[in-house]
Amino acid sequence: MANGSLDVYDRFVEYIEKKGLSIAVTLRKEKADYIISQSGCQGFCQMGPLVTLYPQGILYTKVTPGDVEEIIDETLLKGRPITRLLYHSPVTDAPATDIAHIPFYSKQNRTVLKLCGYIDAQDIDEYIANDGYAMAKKVFLEMTDEDVCSEMLRAGLRGRGGAGFPTGRKWDLTRIQKADVKYIVCNGDEGDPGAFMDRCVMEGNPHSVLEGMLIAAKAVGATEGYIYVRTEYPLAVERLKIAIADARRAGVLGGNIFGSGKSFDIHVMEGAGAFVCGEETALLASIEGKRGMPTPKPPFPAESGLFGKPTVINNVETLASVPIVMKLGADAYAAIGTEKSKGTKTFALTGHVANTGLIEVPFGATLRQIVGEIGGGAVNDDGTICGVDFKAVQIGGPSGGCLTKEHLDMPLDYENLAAVGAMVGSGGLVVMNNQTCIVQIARFFMQFTQNESCGKCVPCREGTKQMLALLDDIIEGRATAETLELLEQLAQTVKVGSLCGLGKTAPNPVLSTLRYFRDEYNAHVFEKR
Ligand code: SF4
CATH class of the missing domain: 3.40.50.11540 (NADH-ubiquinone oxidoreductase 51kDa subunit)
Structure with missing residues (x-):
């Protein structure tokens, strides 16, 4: 809707009525040869507004109201696809003739999301x-x-x-x-x-x-x-x-x-x-x-x-x-998933990745599959695609932790993620390219949890505030060698001493980035002194 989908929908209804076609708007329930329907999110947010034609499964991307007449006249009535509106591979630029040939969809296992973007949610x-x-x-x-x-x-x-x-x-x-x-x-x-x-x-x-x-x-x-x-x-x-x-x-x-x-x-x-x-x-x-x-x-x-x-x-x-x-x-x-993590999980795939959007994979899928295949590869600041050569992936939001290229082939499930200091969390997956400052990312999440701390217990209320101040010291060149040690000790204290999950997990982004990117913290501390 933010991309203007409703304008496209309105244009469809307007043009259908103008031409007197036997096409029904679902909410009106009349009999017709074709039905036009407002769906929920189809997942491929970045490519919206999306128009999918069934039963052919033709997916048109970035559709504007100006494309509607051509879609009806050419594709719906004459069966001719419009190449410029098809999804094109970010690597080969080849157009995908239908949804089954788009890796963003074909590599997923959509069960919870199966009907999202297919049925009319209001019917x-x-x-x-x-x-x-x-x-x-x-x-x-x-x-x-x-x-x-x-x-x-x-x-x-x-x-x-x-x-x-x-x-x-x-x-x-x-x-x-x-x-x-x-x-x-x-x-x-x-x-x-x-x-x-x-x-x-x-x-x-x-x-x-x-x-x-x-x-x-x-x-x-x-x-x-x-x-x-x-x-x-x-x-x-x-x-x-x-x-x-x-x-x-x-x-x-x-x-x-x-x-x-x-x-x-x-x-x-x-x-x-x-x-x-x-x-x-x-x-x-x-x-x-x-x-x-x-x-x-x-x-x-x-x-x-x-x-x-x-x-x-x-x-x-x-x-x-x-x-x-x-x-x-x-x-x-x-039978779906891994030994202890059954079924599928939805993730919001965002950040420096070619295909951003909402995805669903079985537990046990790897970052190589998610970022490299479904996501179409990570993207550098200059827009070039760098496959799975990313710096980190933040999983689980401010409660989660970061994964690196060393975890590319690790099956993602509750147990494996906990073992490397991260967590499934609710399902945020933010890809960061090699130009990303990891200390700034840790600071972003700490600022978020500090803002959101309810203030009931001291370790979270005061600890997150002091951790944020230490991260500011590191970024702004006031830190010493002891600052990192203090940050780490404080993170452990907040983790153990806080009352609820917010405080217990707030230090995770700091602890996991310290674990995998200590060199970057050191560079901030020593190069700016
Ligand atoms: Fe409030 Fe939970 Fe933080 Fe304690 S840990 S201050 S209860 S948000």
Whole structure:
């Protein structure tokens, strides 16, 4: 939309009506030979506005309103592709005749993102026509609560929000609690710089999130759910509200769901933009109308969560994965990924890379595949493509760490990333070329976490501030040899002493860049003295 997609869409509607063609606009539901539809994000952000023609799978990139007449007259009506609008390889400049021949798409495994950019997010019938709500119906009418939890456990789905806790275990812990009310909370408070996976799922396929919440509700016996979305995501909020209203009308939400006699309803709650509200106890406090600050665990939300009641809290991608797990079955889902990290993961691929956008790969994919093949290679400051000759890749946002060329062939999963001082995090992947100053990058993330520290506990509140001051000293030439030692000691103290995940992970970018790029820190310290 920022690229002007709506202007292109409006021009399509205008020209179709002017020519009197038998082409329908999906929301009007009339019968026609062709349908024009507004999709969610197709992932290839940098190439937008995108127009895809099915069933041929022809993808047109950087389309302007001025291209619309030609697309209809030439391609739609005469079957002739327009070469200048096709995607061209950044290396060979060869045009791709259809979407299947574009490595950005063909090298991915899109499951959570499969319908994003394909269906009209504002049309529940399109979701239902693609097997939507079939798994929720099966779960409500044919499965016991225990069976649903054990299916999730066997599938090995782990939380996609960062910590990677097994979803089935979280559900089962909530299921066994005795309470009059239980809640399902969807964490849509995605705040990492460079991350937009959850936003695209909420905007592009909101019903998949609702269906995941419905299945979770049946599994634990919950009757009410909340989706907590950052207020900076107005389109996600709008589309979720439309989806909820449509699902209520279709009898999928509300009372007597699928004739089961059970009820479940969902509310949207807008956060005010505090990064710390992505932490689950702070998020729950925010929904309750309190200041969004973390509280110590235990008790865990499964025992005492929202309004003191047993609560499942899962992130957007986790919940959108749930119908896929149920559809594939636990064994088939568990066959995707690595031994302990099952399924696929979405990443926001950004920075110095030829193809930026939203991608999805199985756990176990490597940086060589992601940056070199899907990303089309890293890009130098002068615009030349340098393949996988990048300096670093920051994974997991401000909570994560950096990877280098030595990790090019390491299968990316929860365990391998933790072993090298990084983490999956929510899924931000920022590629940095060889001209990037790594100390400046560490400072950027430290500035972010320092700004976002809620101030409740001393190690995070004061420690991040002092770490930022030390990084300023290094960059501005005031550092001594002891500064690096002090920075490292302070980073360890903040990591160990902070109350919540924000503080515990805030030093990660500094620690991992010190681990792999100490020479660059030394160059700042000694060359500027
Ligand atoms: Fe707040 Fe930071 Fe302490 Fe978390 S670690 S409670 S964000 S001060």
